Every structure is written in C-alpha cells, then in structure tokens.
Amino acid sequence: MKLKRHAAKRGALEVERPVDLAVTIGPMTLRNPVLTASGTFGYGDEYAHVVDVAKLGAVITKTVTLKPRPGNPPVRIAETPSGMLNSIGLENVGLERFRAEKLPKLAGLGATVIASIGGETPVELARLLEALGNERAIAGFEINFSCPNVARGGARYWAVPRRLERTLEQLRPLTRAALVAKLSPDVTSIADLAIACEQGGADAVTAVNTFVGMAVDLEHRRNRLNRATGGLSGPAIKPLALARCHEAAGAVSIPVIGSGGIMSGRDALEFIAVGAAAIQVGTLSFIRPRGATDVLEEMTAFLARRGMRRIADWRGSVMSEPGTSPMPDWKQPASGRKG
Amino acid sequence: MSEVPAADRASLGPSWRQVRAHVVAQRDYGAGHRWLELETAPEFAAPTPGQFVQLLLAAPAPVLLPRPMSVASAAKRGPKLRLGFLYGAVGSGTRALAELVPGDPVDVLGPLGRGYPLETPGTPVLVAGGRGVAPLLFAADTLRRAGRRCEFFFGARGRDTLVGLEDAQRQIERLGGRLHLATDDGSRGRRGTVLELLERVAHRLPPPLVVHACGPHAMLAAVARWALARGTPAHLAMESVMACGTGVCRGCPLPRSAEGRARHRLMGGDAPSLFGNVEYAMCCTEGPVFESAELDWERVE
Numbered sequence: 001m002k003l004k005r006h007a008a009k010r011g012a013l014e015v016e017r018p019v020d021l022a023v024t025i026g027p028m029t030l031r032n033p034v035l036t037a038s039g040t041f042g043y044g045d046e047y048a049h050v051v052d053v054a055k056l057g058a059v060i061t062k063t064v065t066l067k068p069r070p071g072n073p074p075v076r077i078a079e080t081p082s083g084m085l086n087s088i089g090l091e092n093v094g095l096e097r098f099r100a101e102k103l104p105k106l107a108g109l110g111a112t113v114i115a116s117i118g119g120e121t122p123v124e125l126a127r128l129l130e131a132l133g134n135e136r137a138i139a140g141f142e143i144n145f146s147c148p149n150v151a152r153g154g155a156r157y158w159a160v161p162r163r164l165e166r167t168l169e170q171l172r173p174l175t176r177a178a179l180v181a182k183l184s185p186d187v188t189s190i191a192d193l194a195i196a197c198e199q200g201g202a203d204a205v206t207a208v209n210t211f212v213g214m215a216v217d218l219e220h221r222r223n224r225l226n227r228a229t230g231g232l233s234g235p236a237i238k239p240l241a242l243a244r245c246h247e248a249a250g251a252v253s254i255p256v257i258g259s260g261g262i263m264s265g266r267d268a269l270e271f272i273a274v275g276a277a278a279i280q281v282g283t284l285s286f287i288r289p290r291g292a293t294d295v296l297e298e299m300t301a302f303l304a305r306r307g308m309r310r311i312a313d314w315r316g317s318v319m320s321e322p323g324t325s326p327m328p329d330w331k332q333p334a335s336g337r338k339g
Numbered sequence: 340m341s342e343v344p345a346a347d348r349a350s351l352g353p354s355w356r357q358v359r360a361h362v363v364a365q366r367d368y369g370a371g372h373r374w375l376e377l378e379t380a381p382e383f384a385a386p387t388p389g390q391f392v393q394l395l396l397a398a399p400a401p402v403l404l405p406r407p408m409s410v411a412s413a414a415k416r417g418p419k420l421r422l423g424f425l426y427g428a429v430g431s432g433t434r435a436l437a438e439l440v441p442g443d444p445v446d447v448l449g450p451l452g453r454g455y456p457l458e459t460p461g462t463p464v465l466v467a468g469g470r471g472v473a474p475l476l477f478a479a480d481t482l483r484r485a486g487r488r489c490e491f492f493f494g495a496r497g498r499d500t501l502v503g504l505e506d507a508q509r510q511i512e513r514l515g516g517r518l519h520l521a522t523d524d525g526s527r528g529r530r531g532t533v534l535e536l537l538e539r540v541a542h543r544l545p546p547p548l549v550v551h552a553c554g555p556h557a558m559l560a561a562v563a564r565w566a567l568a569r570g571t572p573a574h575l576a577m578e579s580v581m582a583c584g585t586g587v588c589r590g591c592p593l594p595r596s597a598e599g600r601a602r603h604r605l606m607g608g609d610a611p612s613l614f615g616n617v618e619y620a621m622c623c624t625e626g627p628v629f630e631s632a633e634l635d636w637e638r639v640e
Contacts (some may be wrong), residue, residue: 039588040587040588041587042586042587042612042613043612045352046352046353046585046586046587046612046613047585047587048352049352049353049354050356050357068616069616070616070617070618070619071589071592071616071618071619073592073594073619073638074579074580074591074592074593074594074619074640075580075640076580076589076590076591076592077580077581077582077588077590077591078580079402079403079404079580082403083403084403084404084582086582086588086590088588088589088590091589091592091616091619093612093616097608097612101608101612102612234403235403283403283582285583285587286404286582286583286587286588287395287403287404287405287583288357288395288446289357289448289583289585290357
C-alpha cells in the first residue's frame with residue numbers, strides 16, 4: 001500500500017509503468033487479450049516475416065477438420081459497404097498435416113496456440129480432440145460451432161443449446177487444455193447458447209463469428225458469391241457484434257472473447273468495456289497483416305495514458321446494470337437454467 | 340521439388356512487405372483509363388512483370404479492402420523504387436485512386452505472386468486484351484532491356500480501347516519488335532479478335548514461340564486452348580476478387596485441370612500451404628500467371 005501511494009505521487013513516471021495485460025481463460029494465462037481470429041491469420045506462420053507472433057495473446061489457427069477440405073468454388077469474396085462477405089467453406093489442410101507440419105512451425109515461433117477445430121457431428125469433434133487434446137504445443141481449442149458457409153455442421157446445426165451442452169460434456173474429458181466455443185450471432189438468444197456452453201464445461205465463449213449476409217450482382221442478375229449467402233465481417237458488423245458480446249458477457253460467468261469488426265485499439269477496448277475478457281482481430285489482418293500487433297500497441301498506449309495499471313480494471317466498465325438493458329430478458333434466458 | 344532440404348523449405352516463406360508509398364504522378368490515359376506512379380521505400384523489393392501489389396488507400400477511404408493491381412512499370416530511382424499502374428476507374432476503389440494527387444500516401448503490399456517466365460528461350464509473343472496490356476508493357480520493357488525483341492499482339496473492342504497504345508508502340512519499336520493490332524470493329528489494325536490475328540501471323544514468326552498473355556478471361560481461355568492445341572507454351576495472367584492477396588484468406592480459387600491436379604499431387608506434402616489445394620489453385624500465390632495446362636478453362640469464369 002505504502003509503495004503504491006509513493007508511486008502515485010511520482011506522476012509522469014507512473015505513466016511509463018507497464019500495463020498488466022495478462023488474461024486468464026480456464027487453464028490458460030495469455031500475455032495479453034489480443035488474439036487472431038480463426039481463418040484470418042492462416043496457421044500463424046504465413047505472416048511471421050512481418051508480425052512477431054510471440055507478442056500476441058494467442059494465435060487462433062484456421063479451423064481444421066479431420067480430412068482436408070478444398071473449400072467452396074469461386075467466387076468466395078465480395079466487398080460490401082464497410083465489410084466483406086466470405087464463402088470460403090472451411091478450406092484447410094486437415095488434421096494430419098496440421099499436426100505434423102503447421103503446429104510445430106507455429107510453436108517454434110514462440111506463439112501461444114489456440115487450435116480451431118470444426119466438425120459436422122459431435123463424434124468428429126471428439127475424434128479431433130482425441131488426436132490433438134494432449135499436444136503440448138496447444139494451449140486451447142476453439143470449437144467452430146458457427147461456420148456459415150458449409151452445407152453440414154455449420155452455424156445452424158450447432159445453434160441448439162442442448163446440442164452444444166451435450167457436445168461440450170463429451171469433449172470436456174478429452175483435454176486439459178482450454179475449451180472455447182465460438183458462437184454464431186444469427187441466433188434468437190446468444191445468451192441461451194453461451195449458458196449452454198458454460199453448463200457443458202466450456203472455459204470461454206467467443207462472440208461472435210460472421211453474420212450471414214448476401215450480395216447481388218445486378219448487371220448479371222446473380223449472387224455475387226458462389227453460394228447464396230456468406231459470412232459478413234469488418235467494421236460494418238462492429239455495433240452488432242458488440243451487442244452480442246455484451247449480451248453473452250452478461251449471461252455467463254466464464255470469460256467471453258469479443259470478435260467482430262475490430263480495426264483499432266479503441267475498438268478492442270469497447271469490447272472489453274462491455275465485458276469481453278479478450279478480443280480477436282479478424283478482417284483487419286487481411287488489410288494490414290500487422291493489424292493485430294497494432295491493435296495491441298494502441299490499446300496499451302490508450303490505457304497507459306489514462307494511468308490504468310491492469311486491463312482487468314477496464315473490463316466490464318460499461319456493462320449495463322441488470323434491468324437497464326435494452327434487452328430485459330437477457331438475465332432470464334428461455335432455458336431458465338440460470339437467473 | 341525434393342532437392343530442397345526440409346529445413347531450408349521452412350525458411351522459404353513469403354518475402355513481401357507492406358510499406359508507405361507516395362503518388363509521384365497521375366495522368367489520364369484515355370478511354371477512362373489512368374496512369375498512376377508511386378514511389379516506395381527502398382525495402383520494397385522490385386517486382387517482375389506479371390507480379391502484382393495490393394494498393395491500400397489511406398483512411399478515410401470509400402472501400403475497406405486493398406485493391407490488387409498488376410505492375411505496369413518499375414524503375415529504380417536512386418534508393419527508391421518507382422512503380423507504374425495502368426487502371427480503369429471503374430469501381431469505387433479505383434475511382435478513389437483516380438482522385439489521388441502527387442504527394443498523397445498509398446500503402447503498398449508486395450510484390451506478390453508469380454510473374455511471366457520471360458527468361459524462357461524462344462520468341463516472346465505478348466498478347467494483350469484491352470487494359471490487360473498493363474503487365475505486358477512491363478514485360479516488353481524488361482525484354483527490351485535484356486536485348487530481346489518481342490512480337491506484341493494487342494486487341495480491343497475499338498481504337499479508343501487500345502489503352503496505352505503509344506507507350507507500347509514506343510517500347511516495341513525501340514528494339515525493332517513488331518506490334519500487331521486487332522479491333523472487333525476494325526477501327527484500327529485488323530478487324531477481328533487478337534487470337535484470330537495471332538493465328539494468321541503465328542506461322543511467320545521465328546519458332547519456338549512462347550506466349551505471355553493478359554486480358555479478359557474469355558480471351559485468355561481462347562489463347563490457352565489455341566496454345567494447348569499447337570503445343571505452344573502459354574502463360575496467362577489471371578484476375579480474381581481477393582481480400583488479402585497473400586494466400587491467407589483463401590478467397591481467390593481457380594479450378595485446376597486434370598493436369599493441374601496431377602502436378603499438385605506430385606508436389607505432395609511439399610506444396611506450400613499458401614498455395615491452393617488439389618482442387619483449386621490460389622490466384623494470388625500460385626498465379627496470377629498460370630501455364631495453360633494448369634487450369635480448367637471450362638470452369639474458369
């Protein structure tokens with residue numbers, strides 16, 4: 001106490017003290033809350049010549065499935081106002097190549113690795129975790145319960161609280177690493193899904209994956225993407241994502257990882273202010289490969305300028321009091337398991 | 340592929356950079372086209388003809404994503420590099436680009452992709468359609484510096500859309516190369532497509548021919564089929580919508596042919612993961628220049 005008071009008196013010098021950015025998510029302690037969103041940073045080594053990946057809170061790798069997937073036919077990308085639609089379709093190298101080649105490379109770069117896994121059924125997810133669950137190079141798993149661009153095992157299939165809860169119950173014993181459930185925003189109540197994940201044993205939930213969107217080519221009278229719809233990301237979705245993140249954070253006691261349209265340190269701090277424990281940088285990495293570390297630096301500078309010592313003191317600082325939320329039901333979800 | 344030891348392969352990662360550049364010139368190029376010249380910092384590697392860069396407008400910009408653009412000229416100016424671009428102001432991104440004046444900043448990421456294998460022995464036959472002439476102006480200049488003459492075929496809808504014709508003419512004539520013109524409406528050069536013209540003239544050119552082409556995909560598909568039927572090597576610069584331009588987003592697939600799939604399988608686990616998969620090639624990392632046998636022209640849009 002005495003020391004603290006002494007430090008406070010030193011004024012300007014105090015600003016230079018480092019901000020404690022460490023974040024705990026289940027069994028993982030991350031050096032800071034800035035993560036790369038799955039699918040926007042490859043397997044982590046692709047940007048390593050311009051980004052020091054060891055500086056990031058964690059690298060969340062592109063979703064891997066049991067078998068390699070070629071992805072959807074072109075066209076896979078369409079830019080829309082302040083956003084982009086994608087219909088990649090979970091193209092990935094598959095479990096074997098990920099484990100043999102990608103994982104050692106990323107771990108060798110000093111990154112904290114969160115592996116994103118995807119499956120069409122609970123059994124497929126269990127097989128992935130059986131294979132990867134004891135990999136020492138993996139600090140956590142993010143389960144992609146929310147891909148909008150696949151015919152089977154996508155966002156709609158997983159947006160059922162009971163299915164999520166049961167699946168997580170089956171997965172929980174397969175690893176001691178952190179389990180994070182990535183949720184779709186296109187649901188009636190993200191609070192219900194977040195609660196189901198918490199009950200099932202998840203260490204955290206990510207809010208949110210992309211929003212289902214569509215774009216039309218008027219000249220040729222057809223969809224601009226190969227499939228009718230794609231996932232919308234970028235600054236266009238930030239206010240929507242922020243609201244979902246706020247809703248989820250108010251509904252569960254496990255950490256919520258905010259994601260959706262974060263382009264700056266200020267954007268990141270908005271998510272943390274509404275209750276996120278950590279955040280993900282996605283689309284920005286396509287535009288500025290160094291975007292995630294830029295966000296981290298801007299965020300740290302912002303907190304330091306305000307004399308904040310710990311990111312934890314910022315977290316939840318503008319969460320609504322119960323009863324003042326524009327969504328009065330968010331503390332009393334339909335499933336009624338938590339009140 | 341297998342001569343490269345595994346340890347070295349790991350270090351053969353991408354080498355592009357994202358740097359701040361400034362506009363040094365911008366002028367009208369006729370028929371709604373513009374010529375933009377940027378000066379980049381010395382750490383930006385010199386591109387080769389057919390390679391592209393990602394141009395990112397400074398904030399606030401009317402578009403979110405950077406715009407992939409093929410390089411139309413590159414020249415060292417002291418420690419700096421000057422890059423030229425020929426583009427049509429057709430969308431909101433390129434219209435904003437057209438507003439830039441000397442001194443304005445633009446971020447450049449590159450050089451990206453694989454360019455034309457101009458070192459291939461034989462008579463270089465450059466085939467341009469409309470504004471697809473951009474990388475071929477750069478190719479003609481590079482060949483000229485290497486003391487090689489080329490046959491330059493240039494086709495467009497009409498005389499007004501033979502973009503940058505004067506530049507092409509100047510470069511080709513300097514070394515005694517020949518320019519062959521075709522327009523759909525016959526308003527300049529021979530009436531008909533550039534491929535019809537090529538077909539007429541090809542037998543008079545000193546063999547072996549090596550085709551390097553850029554233009555609309557329908558034209559490139561026709562050139563590829565023609566070249567495959569004759570057994571002439573052809574290298575075609577493709578276009579795609581892209582987000583990142585570096586192989587990370589997986590947004591720019593092009594369908595492989597049976598031959599392309601076989602070649603990819605041959606690489607097996609040695610195929611860089613920034614490349615495409617057995618079904619699709621990635622335009623940004625494996626292209627934008629592809630060999631005619633690599634793609635399925637029936638499925639290319």
